[in-house]
Amino acid sequence: MKAWRVHENGEPREAMRLDEVPAPEPGPGEVLLRVLAANVNFPDAMLCRGQYQIRPPLPFTPGVEMCGRVEAVGEGVTGLDAGARVITPAALPAGAFAEYAVVPAAGVLPAPEALDDAEAAALHIGYQTGWFGLHRRAALRPGETLLVHAAAGGVGSAAVQLGKAAGATVIGVVGGPEKAKAARELGADIVVDRHREDFVAVVKEATAGRGANVVYDPVGGEAYTKSTKCVAFEGRIVVVGFTSGTIPAPGLNHALVKNYAILGLHWGLYNTHDPVAVRQAHDELGRLAAEGLVRPLVTERVPFAGAAGAVQRVADGTTTGRLVVIP
Template sequence: MRAWRVHQYGDYRDVLRWEECEPPPPPSGGVRLRVAASGVNFPDILAIAGRYQVRAPLPFSPGLEAAGVVDAAGAGSRYRPGQRVVAFASWGAHADYMTAPDAAVFPIPDAMTDEHAAALTVIYQTSYFALRWRAALQPGEVLLVHGGAGGVGTSAIQLGKHMGATVIATAGSEAKLQVCRDAGADHVIHHRDADFVAVVRELTGGRGADVIYDPVGGDTFDRSTKCIAFGGRLVVIGFASGRIPDIRANRILLKNISVVGLHWGAYLDHEPDRLRRCHDALCELYAAGAFRPVLYATLPLERYPDALDALRSRDSYGKIVLTTT
């Protein structure tokens, strides 16, 4: 099979290799799928550099998620060859074949394209878990989404609107503000030109946002505590800024706010059934037309380094998907 492979950790432009290798065997309780499309995520860059939460054993193929057709199933798998599925794993997606345990494999509805399926799992499950279960977002509440034009950002805007929230989104360019509007944001803030704290307070009559969705961290997290409503929930999604922030406990106490984390991948070990329930819910919403993944580009698998360039430069928005055909 063809695969992008990493034999030593480092910058992806230096260490990625396009190689021919043997397809991996399916696990006993899982499947091997013939990949049709795979999703590109920022953790790919960290994994290749050896700086992701789970360090992949060398050599490995990067990539967290892929859609395709079951090629072979282990003896204990619930799936059979020929079924269309989407799968996720800590690595292995950017290749012609990928393996995953059944708990991380879900059927793809007939009406969903491979490209949309490859863009679904990581970002939409992250936002669904964050808004529905971690923040318990309610109809009529105000949701502030930072990094609104990114993959998790656009999914949070779409799902937040579906859940009945008024959505405020931040982004760093006029083009990305339009991406947020197109995703359904009611209000947008250019965070390089305006003080988002002041704007959020003005838009909410001084009350602040009920739920703040923060994949940025750093100064964005620090300043978000100044525009959160009494009893609000600040959901920590990630640290794209590069700085992991701190918070003084008296701020949590005085405004009765909750700061909650979401490590979505950890649910595979702790509550795997929630992943399946979330997938089913997202497929129902997709079938009803509630959302469509926002795709910046669909590129052939061979152009994976170019996709990572667009991701690292922050030129991209939404999701980048790679296809094998």
């Protein structure tokens, strides 16, 4: 089978190489999937660079999530029949940018019928992250104001839709007119182009000086620092990632004086510590998808041969919504 592999760490466009490798076979407790679609995530770029918290041995296949069709199951696996369409995180070092992949059966979930293969591939990590960040960590309530950074990106676009579904007023921060248009179409009530406006001033004006109750930040750097200037009393800042490349050093004295909370979110830990909650969130996301309240913003379905370039574009921050690789 064909699989993209990283033999030496570097920029995705140079590091990823299309190889011919033996097709995998499922072991006990595992499932063999024919990959139907593989969503491109920023962690894929970090994996290529050797900068992710998980560093699989070289060579490895990147691609951290997928939609696939069950081809075969290993010993001890029940409840998964051949032909079933499913979504799942990948099992590195054998990631999703391949024609076939083997994954643990415990992490496999049914693909929502309301979504096509590419949309389903983009649902799992981004929307689970949004769900746990907004509901489990920040306890977002109807009527509150939610500030979302990178609101037209893969993670941010999910938070916009989930915030609206929860009854919040959503302010989205983006970079450029094309992304502003996408954020409005996603349902953001107010959109701020950070190249032209100061989002701190916009948030304060929109909330009559109270500030945002919840800040959803996958960017870090200046986005985080400026968010502390417009977070509300008893506000919650959810730290999701650092696509800016800068990890902020928060002033805890400032959090004390303004009485706000800084909440970290590493969604992957829930798969280990509370897998039941992951399944419950999946069921809720499936319901929201069936009702048309959430739908991943897939802006491009990339042919398999273009996977390396797609990961590079996500790494460079030039994309809107989700790029999904179709083997």
